[in-house]
Amino acid sequence: MAKKNKSSLKEKKGVSISEITNLSSIKAIQDKRKVEIDPVALRNSILNKDITALSRAITMVESKNPKHLEQANTIIKGCLPHANKSIRIGITGVPGVGKSTFIETFGTYLTSLGKRVAVLAIDPTSSITKGSILGDKTRMEALVKDENAFIRPSASGDTLGGVARKTRETIILCEAAGFDVIIIETVGVGQSETTVHSMVDFFLLLKLAGAGDELQGIKRGIIEMADAIAINKADGDNLKNAKLAKVEFNRALHLYPEKESQWAPKVTLCSALNNEGIDAIWDIILEYIEITTKNNFLQKKRNEQNKFWLLQTIENQLKSDFFNSPNIKKELAEQLKLIENNQTTPFAAADFLLKIKSEKSL
Amino acid sequence: MAKKNKSSLKEKKGVSISEITNLSSIKAIQDKRKVEIDPVALRNSILNKDITALSRAITMVESKNPKHLEQANTIIKGCLPHANKSIRIGITGVPGVGKSTFIETFGTYLTSLGKRVAVLAIDPTSSITKGSILGDKTRMEALVKDENAFIRPSASGDTLGGVARKTRETIILCEAAGFDVIIIETVGVGQSETTVHSMVDFFLLLKLAGAGDELQGIKRGIIEMADAIAINKADGDNLKNAKLAKVEFNRALHLYPEKESQWAPKVTLCSALNNEGIDAIWDIILEYIEITTKNNFLQKKRNEQNKFWLLQTIENQLKSDFFNSPNIKKELAEQLKLIENNQTTPFAAADFLLKIKSEKSL
Missing domain, CATH: 1.10.287 (Helix Hairpins)
Incomplete structure (x- = not known):
């Protein structure tokens, strides 16, 4: 503190501090930023499929600043009439099942069909580790570069409910930005699968074939939630085991009563690495959407999900007000x-x- | 109203109306009743295994009169230090599985071992139908007459939570009255099985053997909750099917991850009608109690159940205050x-x- 003249700030002789930090330029930058956060303009940019605008709006949704949140709400409200038009797919599976590779291959397949694909994540641990399942985008090299794909890591938050809300709002923004398919990935920590299940149309469980006894150790209720189970890495020496696993999973699905959707959950094999069986999964999803659109289950499910989130948000707030x-x-x-x-x-x-x-x- | 002299009240000539209804005798009866509702005395009578006192206290627990409820709370508080000493067993199964016969045979077996057995019920429909599973006591002829058995129909109530609270409080009273085994029966309407499961030590699912495909149509989560599955009516021509069903249920139980209790749920055959396999079920329960007492799971479970009911009651009240x-x-x-x-x-x-x-x- 006493060595004033030896301040490291003085090291660079070519540029004076005042030149870099003069107040008027700071103010100019700040003003520019302020101007840019115009909810109506931002919404219009989103509707024009401007990805930078979409990213900024999501950042506002994820902000802790009450003013940003208020603006975010305005943007979301403006986007709502243009939302609800995508197919929302939840994907889960234990670490090592190949989720990133699967999403890379599956997403690339969809963009090759002319679809625009947004990939979000719900990772309740991201607030602790500051990392996130999708944080390591290098695992999805092709999809990251794909101009018809948009990848966004999990929001962080103190509660799963908080993270879920931000993701739900992000879905609306992505749909308004014209994405046809929204993929929501989760690692399945705590209640995160149930959370994802309650915001998607179709829930896909990725599994690996092991040495028999496939169902041991599966988290309770997961199989019940699955609209399809895809046994990944069904290639090479693994193929035989994968086929056996398929039989066992089919039997397990058979144990549950018929679903209200009239959809009988499917078990299928794939190899994301070899790009095998990926098209079949998309066909399954399309079949599901067709059936549940016809029998009106899809709309009913979305309405119920909305009602669930409304009640859930209120209940959580009431409890948190009380117990805190x-x-x-x-x-x-x-x-x-x-x-x-x-x-x-x-x-x-x-x-x-x-x-x-x-x-x-x- | 005009035919005063022909009132049917005048038919009995031997006794004048005034004699029956004179105000002082009414007051004497009322006073006597008032004196009798002395919470401390009632509690002492309960501790002395006075069944009439127990019944009266339960009626107060079930009352809608705030003053009775206050007195009931005093009695319960006084009983608490003497409670918690029974084995609490939940029993469920679809109508037709033979629950009443099973409880009759099982209860009678227990009293023959010198146990005192209380049978309660949780029937969320009883408030609508005014009937109750245990209402028809004629189906438990022997147990009703057994002086070491106490049978009480389901409390009625507007909500399952309300019925559950009354049953939980009744358990305390029964335990204070020295009952060694509390059986809580439910027909399994709505969430009633989960409710019963959250107030017992051991949860028994009664099943019938059918024509294969036993697991179809079983309510979600029930198998997961069961500490044992007893296939009833395993007699005569039915025995072969029952044995097949046992294999299938064992496989289904095998699908779930190991329980925290370190207890592996059992499947067993019985015929309540022929009094076969009933002792084996009691042995299973005793084995469960021994294991979970040793590994301290039983106490932990009861503590967690208490915490669950505390939080549940608060949450329900907060929600009901808000949404009503x-x-x-x-x-x-x-x-x-x-x-x-x-x-x-x-x-x-x-x-x-x-x-x-x-x-x-x-």
């Missing part, structure tokens, strides 16, 4: 102790806590 | 319409509704 109140936090811990010591029941404790809260808000 | 507000009801319908017409998102609608509510409560 410092007063309740303290008393809750106390009541839990009393319950454990058989001094009160869960119901008497609940009544007590609700009474505290309502007295406080009076 | 007339203002919110009206605006919610409006917002749902806007969502369906792509004029707002579920999230913007939720924000709007939450804002209305918080502004109103200020």
Whole structure:
């Protein structure tokens, strides 16, 4: 602090500090930025398929700045009438199943058909690791360079609900920007598969063939959610095992009652690396969309998903308001102790806590 | 009304109306009743295994009268230190599987071992039909007469949560009254199995053997909840099919990952009618209790169940306060319409509704 004259800021003799940081140029840059965040203009650019505008709008959706969020809401509202027109596909599978390679091959196949493809992700761990499943875009080299593809890593957030909301809003923006297919990937940590399932039309589970006993260790409820199971890496020496796995998965799917969609979930083989079986998966999805459009299940599902998200958001907020109140936090811990010591029941404790809260808000 | 002298009340000439209905005797009866509802005395009678006192306390738990409920809470609190000592068993199965006969035979077997057995029920339909699974006690002739058995039909209520609370509180009372085994039966309407599962130590699914394909049509998640599956009516011509069904159920159970309890669910055959295989089911339950007591899972499970009920009760109340507000009801319908017409998102609608509510409560 005392060595004023030896400040490292003085090292570069050619350019004076004032030249770089003079206030008027800073202000000019800031003004330019301010002007650019015009929700109506940004929305119009999105409708004109301007990817830079789309990215900026998504950044605003993901912002923590209340003003940005307000602007984001305006943009989303403007995009809504132009949304809802894509096929939304959820993809999950354990690490190592080849999700990135699959999305690379599948996405490239779709753009080769003239489709525009957006790839999003829900990764509840991204807020902790600061990484994200799609962060390493180098794993999707071709798709990243494809001008008809748009790849966006998972939003980060403190709660899965928060991440989910941002992703749902991003879907609307992407659809308004004219993307025909939205792929939402998840690694399947915690409840993330259920979250993805509740925002897509079609849910695809990627699996590997192992040494028999395929179903052991599969997370509860996942098979039930799947509209199709694709056994990846079904190539070379692996092909025989993959075929056996197909039989076993078909039997497992058979255990569940018929779905309201009247869709019987399919099991299929593919090799994303060798680009085999990828077209068949797309055909399955198209068949699903055709059936569920005809019997009106697709629209019904989307309406129910919307209602679910509305109620879910309200419930989460009500709970978070309640349980995050410092007063309740303290008393809750106390009541839990009393319950454990058989001094009160869960119901008497609940009544007590609700009474505290309502007295406080009076 | 005009025929005063021909009133049917005058038919019995031997006794005058005034004698029966004189006010002082009415008051004496009422006073007596009032005196009898002394929570401390009632609790003491319960601890002394007085079944009449137990029944009265349960009636108070089930009452809609706030004063009775307050007294009920005092009784429950007094019973709590003497509760938690029974084995709580949930039993479910579709109508026709022979639940009543099973409980009759199983309960009678337990009392023959010197156990005291309470049989409760959770029947979410009982509030509508005014009937109840256990209402027809004639189906459990022997158990009804057994002095070591106590049978109580399902509480009625507007919500499953309400019925569940009353049943949970009744369990405490029964345990304080010295019952060693509490059986909770459900027909499995709606979420009632999950509700029962969340208040018992051991969950038994009763099944019938059919013509193969046993797993078709089983409600989602039920098999996952079962600690044991008993294939009932495994007698006579049915025995062969029952054995086949056992193989299939074993395979289905095998599909799920190992449980935290370290308990591998069992499949077993029985014939409640012929009193066959009933002792084996009790042995399975005892083995489960032994394993989960040793590895401390049982206590952990009960603690988690308590916490679940505490949080559940609070959440239900928060939601019901919110969604039953007339203002919110009206605006919610409006917002749902806007969502369906792509004029707002579920999230913007939720924000709007939450804002209305918080502004109103200020």
